[in-house]
Amino acid sequence: MNGQRIGYVRVSTFDQNAERQLQEVQVDRIFTDKASGKDRNRPQLDVLLGYVRDGDTVVVHSMDRLARNLDDLRKIVHDLTKRGVQVEFIKEHLTFIGDDSAMANLMLSVMGAFAEFERALIRERQREGIALAKNRGAYQGRKRSLRQDQVLELRKRAKAGEAKASLAREYGISRETVYQYLREES
Known part of the structure; x- marks a missing residue:
């Protein structure tokens, strides 16, 4: 493939360091979102999806950076590979080329399920922490936007x-x- 290597970086909060994800990885361009991976509602992901062309490779640090929802992950990877775009996950050492082999589908599903499971654990720990803080009287909730x-x-x-x-x-x-x-x- 002779296309570009396009990086995608996602961090959940503005104070997280986005640079470390594709540090020392050769890419021609990077799209960065500072948003949750719970769904596909991310502006730079949309720009990336419109930008990539047949022969390009989308490079992502890990599957959970592309999506924390198994259905979204599978759909994004499928849509890209169907268009002739490879998807490479650095951490997992996996590249998807659209061959739709049984092993490729299994790996995508298993690893994506772990990312989704991790998100569920994060939400559960957050709820538990808020409940404990409320019991102590330390949690007041989010500050209201308007007076x-x-x-x-x-x-x-x-x-x-x-x-x-x-x-x-x-x-x-x-x-x-x-x-x-x-x-x-x-």
Whole structure:
């Protein structure tokens, strides 16, 4: 294959070091997301998927960096290899070329299942930690995005028919947060 080697890096939080993942790996270009791997909703992943061409190789540090959900991992790898793009995972020493061999499918499924299992363990430990902190009175929850006067104004404007998306942009919050504030009123 004569195409480019395209790196994909994902870290979950902004303070994590993204550079270490493909350090000392030769790539022509890198796409980096600072987002959870729980789903495919990642801007740079979308850009990468639109950028790569037949003959390219997507290089990722490990499977859990590409996806923490087995279905998403399998779909991404399948979609790329179907287009003639190889997918190489450095940590696992695995490269997928689209041959759809039984062994390749088994390895992708087993290793992807471990990544999904690890995510479930992380969520479980997080819930346990929050429950313990609540019992001690040390956990207050996440700080609210808007002050109470802003919430009241937001609700009033939404009732008057203003678009939720424009309210979200104006207040610097997501539409889902707008809807959460509106549901609290009920």
